[in-house]
Amino acid sequence: MSDERVLAGSWRSRVLVQSRSLGLDFAVVQSYCELTKPRVVSLLIFTAMVGMLLASPARMADIHWTVIFWANVGIAFASGAAAAINHVVDRQIDGQMRRTHARPLPNDAISVTGALVFATVLMALSVLVLTVFVNELTAILTMAGLVGYAGIYTGFLKRRTPQNIVLGGAAGAIPPVLGWAAVTGHAPLASWVLFLIIFLWTPAHFWPLAIYRRDDYARVGIPMMPVTRGIRHTSWLILGYTVATVFATQVPYMIGMAGKPYIISADILGIGFLYHALRLIYAPDRHNPMRMFGYSIAYLTILFAALLVDHYMVGL
Ligand code: HEM
Numbered sequence: 001m002s003d004e005r006v007l008a009g010s011w012r013s014r015v016l017v018q019s020r021s022l023g024l025d026f027a028v029v030q031s032y033c034e035l036t037k038p039r040v041v042s043l044l045i046f047t048a049m050v051g052m053l054l055a056s057p058a059r060m061a062d063i064h065w066t067v068i069f070w071a072n073v074g075i076a077f078a079s080g081a082a083a084a085i086n087h088v089v090d091r092q093i094d095g096q097m098r099r100t101h102a103r104p105l106p107n108d109a110i111s112v113t114g115a116l117v118f119a120t121v122l123m124a125l126s127v128l129v130l131t132v133f134v135n136e137l138t139a140i141l142t143m144a145g146l147v148g149y150a151g152i153y154t155g156f157l158k159r160r161t162p163q164n165i166v167l168g169g170a171a172g173a174i175p176p177v178l179g180w181a182a183v184t185g186h187a188p189l190a191s192w193v194l195f196l197i198i199f200l201w202t203p204a205h206f207w208p209l210a211i212y213r214r215d216d217y218a219r220v221g222i223p224m225m226p227v228t229r230g231i232r233h234t235s236w237l238i239l240g241y242t243v244a245t246v247f248a249t250q251v252p253y254m255i256g257m258a259g260k261p262y263i264i265s266a267d268i269l270g271i272g273f274l275y276h277a278l279r280l281i282y283a284p285d286r287h288n289p290m291r292m293f294g295y296s297i298a299y300l301t302i303l304f305a306a307l308l309v310d311h312y313m314v315g316l
């Protein structure tokens, strides 16, 4: 007699069945969560949050925490919706690339209809939350980010031009502007300085990964820069964007938006970023591109954390 039948009818069988059904539900929930690219969205939200806090009064008691809370919810829902649409549009190429073949759609863990309904619900909730609890400017700019990434980058540029991520990067760079708009109702120059930093950082973030995965992109016919112009040319472009990013990170200090703690951190981080970019050119090694990709994420996270720390440090 099988274990299942011995257990049948007993409390242990009910626990077994329940945990299995819970296990199944958990797997589905996990797949929907994966559709939203949660780790990417966490960093997007962090950059939005930095925008919100820089735009807020320095005294904690004067900060509009309720607005900040709803703005983060709305921006996270829109980013998650954009990422889910990206999964739907890219499901065929994702299924053929080593890095992405196990994603929920190529894996049949979720249906296309399920993913589209999920994205629509997230998008609708985002518009609702942002217009009701935040303001219209934030709602409009957030939807522009969603259309920029899910529609223009994923649906159009990605398959057509090696400049895809340079132009598509604008969508990923918008969160600090959203943060500023949420708190003040405006999008002043200071917020666009942070936009510029992320915009210039994006090619130096993504192209190293595209170098490492060049064969995959070539096989599925996506014209990423290393596929169309080769690794050496792309490495020089990465160096150019890295230099431009480091220059852009000087601007917050130059215009008095940030002080010494920020600029010291930015320059130390910048030296590391330049080192990684130079290494791609002068010490080509199979693993260096992924080292730079990993560094790019730490770089942006610590840079924005430094802006925040600087904002709350008085008298330096
Ligand atoms: C067009 C612009 C961008 C492109 C093409 C791009 C591309 C990528 C790719 C292909 C990955 C690997 C994902 C994976 O293996 O699942 C990745 C990871 C990541 N990206 Fe980007 N990215 C862009 C913009 C951004 C922006 C604006 C941010 C945040 C501000 C960001 C944050 C991250 C983070 C945190 C990861 C690591 C995710 C993980 O650990 O799985 N990216 N990016």
Ligand SMILES: CC(C)=CCC/C(C)=C/CC/C(C)=C/COP(=O)(O)OP(=O)(O)O
Pocket: 037, 040, 075, 078, 079, 080, 082, 083, 086, 090, 100, 142, 143, 145, 146, 149, 154, 171, 172, 174, 175
């Ligand atoms: C404010 C707002 C709504 C912004 C949305 C922006 C957003 C979700 C940006 C994500 C950037 C990203 C992970 C690009 C990779 O796409 P890919 O298709 O090249 O990479 P993949 O092959 O890993 O899917």
